[in-house]
Amino acid sequence: MGSKWDWQVFLQDTGGGRTYLEWLMSAWGWTLSVALMSLVVALVVGSLVGILRTTPNKWFVGFGNAWTELFRNIPLLVQIFLWYHVIPSIFLSLRALPSIILVVFALGFFTSARISEQVKAGIQALPKGQRYAGLAMGLTLPQTYRYVLLPMAFRIVIPPLTSESMNIVKNSSVAFAVSIAELTMFAMQAQEETSRGIEIYLAVTLLYFVSAFAINRLALFIENRVQVPGMIGGGK
């Protein structure tokens, strides 16, 4: 490997009036923003689609299944290109949107397919009697979901949702392909400019670790807070 470590590379000026360290931190911010915004989209859309797939209405089920298959069977990078290149050229009004929004929708919808699977499995894991009991008491179907099924189902799916949230941080790296200034984009450009690839990549990899670990802890905290005593995973 020849030359020694040179961590001072992070204090060098990029030529744009800031150091590589400042650029790295701003890139981390972009990664976290893309990941968190996509997570919100994915959770909302994924839950909705997952719920639709468990309703008695076969049109809803068909729509939910089609949605899941569509977004699960096209590679994320291709989906990002679709949102970035194809959709704005078909719907001209979307041209004004900043590219980060398009990426958030791409990553959010891609992940929503996986989340819908988890939510569906969570609802189906509940005994059928719960649904019947709710309906028999005179609750409407939406009420049965709101007050009976979902409060339990969401607790069941927290562990798989945690790993999806960690995946979304990792998958946000694909946004480099449409020039979002996130960590991977930083890694590629800073490596090119400084030729200190190893130091740059190590720093970026570490930040990915830290981000995923933070999400993992946060999810564990939520999981413990919402635990139902005597149910799943053993509350006290």
Place this chain on the structure above:
Amino acid sequence: MTALDFTFLNWNIVSNFILKGLIFSVQLTIVAMIGGIAIGTLLALMRLSGKKWLVMPAAFYVNTLRSIPLVMVILWFFLLIPLLIGRPLGAEVSAIVTFTVFEAAYYSEIMRAGIQSVPKGQVYAGYAVGMTYKQCMQLVVLPQAFRNMLPVLLTQTIILFQDTSLVYAIGAYDLLKGFEVAGKNFNRPVETYLTAAVVYFIICFSLSMIVRRLQKKIAIIR
């Protein structure tokens, strides 16, 4: 909206630009699947060996690779391999090495679950008839683990096929790149990206249908 025009996508273009990429994507998928399952099985056996000096490195390998985005792993290997072997390696070869090493971490988790799904009595029975550890694994445990996990291994392979598109990061010529080059040459990027999505969807959707059918068959055997 500009009218879509797919007429330029004739057989000539497909065979010149896209087929080459498709062949590489399939090649990459198959090599990484075989290599990944082989290394992954070894890692799974290490993690289940109960010997600390085997468990620790295997766990480190698997957990590290699973927490780094694939794109970063691709970039890491593309940077490190030339430094280690002293000469540049093409993006394609680099991608094959990367995917084999990377997928091994994921396949190893599947194989670990598969091995653990085999009842303990099977192992005891193997030892009771005088088999060595190697014989017992080879003849009794691993065949059952493979069969139980076949649908999951294949599902992971479909994900692997989708992920091969990420070699975009180092400019290797895969299926997606083939479409992109064709789109750039004929100034029809919208049409080629759409076609790429359809082609990927057809391949992955039909594969996952096959896996689903297989899953039902295996469920009956069990």
